[in-house]
Amino acid sequence: MFPLGIVPYIVGGILIGIGVGHIYITTGLHATQSSFFSTILSYVSKRPYFQQKQYLESRGWRLTFAIGVILGAFIYAITISPDGLFWTTVQWWRLAIGGFLVGFGTRLSKGCTSGHGISGLASLSTTSLYAVITFLAVGIATALIIQALGVIP
Amino acid sequence: MNIRHLFVFTGGLLFGFGLAYGGMAQQEIVLSFLQLTDLGLLLLLGASAFVTALTINLVPKILKGPLLGGEFKKRTRTLNKRTIIGAAIFGVGWGISGQCPGSAWASLGVGNLPVLIGIATMALGAYIMGRFFT
Numbered sequence: 001m002f003p004l005g006i007v008p009y010i011v012g013g014i015l016i017g018i019g020v021g022h023i024y025i026t027t028g029l030h031a032t033q034s035s036f037f038s039t040i041l042s043y044v045s046k047r048p049y050f051q052q053k054q055y056l057e058s059r060g061w062r063l064t065f066a067i068g069v070i071l072g073a074f075i076y077a078i079t080i081s082p083d084g085l086f087w088t089t090v091q092w093w094r095l096a097i098g099g100f101l102v103g104f105g106t107r108l109s110k111g112c113t114s115g116h117g118i119s120g121l122a123s124l125s126t127t128s129l130y131a132v133i134t135f136l137a138v139g140i141a142t143a144l145i146i147q148a149l150g151v152i153p
Numbered sequence: 154m155n156i157r158h159l160f161v162f163t164g165g166l167l168f169g170f171g172l173a174y175g176g177m178a179q180q181e182i183v184l185s186f187l188q189l190t191d192l193g194l195l196l197l198l199g200a201s202a203f204v205t206a207l208t209i210n211l212v213p214k215i216l217k218g219p220l221l222g223g224e225f226k227k228r229t230r231t232l233n234k235r236t237i238i239g240a241a242i243f244g245v246g247w248g249i250s251g252q253c254p255g256s257a258w259a260s261l262g263v264g265n266l267p268v269l270i271g272i273a274t275m276a277l278g279a280y281i282m283g284r285f286f287t
Contacts (some may be wrong), residue, residue: 001192004176009193010200012175017204019167024205025212026160028219030228033255036262037279049283053158066258068165073173074263075166081173085264090180090251092270098250099257099271100244103278106254108286110230111246116240116256117198119228120204127232134237134245140247143187145173153181 019072020118029061031139032115034106089153096145105135157221171201172259179252179265186246246278 002009023031039059042050088095088137106112109131111120120128143144175197178181186194213225230236247253252260252271260268 003191009175012171013197013200014204015167015171016201019164020205021208023161023164024209026220027157028223028225037276049287054193061161063162065165067237068162068240069169069258070262072166072169073178073259076170076173076190077263088180088265088267094250095271096274098246101246102280104282105239105243106281107282109236111275113253118201118205121202122209123228127230131236131240134240138241138244139187139247144183
């Protein structure tokens with residue numbers, strides 16, 4: 001059930017929670033992830049949906065947040081990571097098609113593993129609970145079907 | 154860079170370090186979870202949601218407002234069909250690719266550059282949603 005042990009998962013989760021809490025205590029912001037795409041699109045699209053006040057107001061800190069996440073992972077890779085830098089072997093078409101559905105679905109649902117999963121569950125939102133159950137169940141079913149079809153990796 | 158952004162940035166560092174430490178920057182580990190061979194990511198989700206829950210539910214009882222000013226607001230979402238259909242579409246994409254928005258940034262950080270493909274199509278997917286489905 002836990003071939004890689006449980007410590008990295010629990011420590012990683014605690015660090016993520018401290019990061020989200022640290023931002024909430026200091027700024028009151030909910031540090032979630034998928035809204036990044038809608039806010040950044042406000043720089044390039046004049047459509048009213050992307051020019052909403054909430055997106056224009058938050059695009060600056062969301063960009064800063066994303067840069068922090070990238071650098072935080074980089075610091076892990078060059079310090080305590082047993083694997084060092086990493087390069088996935090998952091095929092490019094899976095990344096491309098999957099990415100598209102992730103971008104579309106998370107924005108339709110207004111949340112992802114971070115927004116619904118961490119911040120949503122933490123704020124005891126039943127809406128987010130239903131979303132989490134849905135994407136977990138569908139994600140597991142999809143991954144098992146792809147595996148059964150012999151697509152590796 | 155104003156002081157609020159500095160704290161957002163350091164919170165991002167912790168978030169990214171934790172994602173990478175917990176295996177989320179490796180699509181192989183995410184897929185092994187979704188294929189039910191390694192359930193560790195449930196622990197990561199539980200631990201992160203638990204620590205966040207302690208913060209956002211208890212801190213507003215102690216502090217009047219955020220340390221840098223403003224007010225504590227609840228994150229509100231209304232349940233409707235889009236919430237569930239969107240989550241299902243996300244689930245399909247997650248199961249195909251092992252990517253999600255936050256872990257994609259962490260992937261870049263560990264040098265996992267093929268995920269740039271996924272980030273580009275995530276932006277496209279978010280654009281198509283905002284352009285045609287609102």
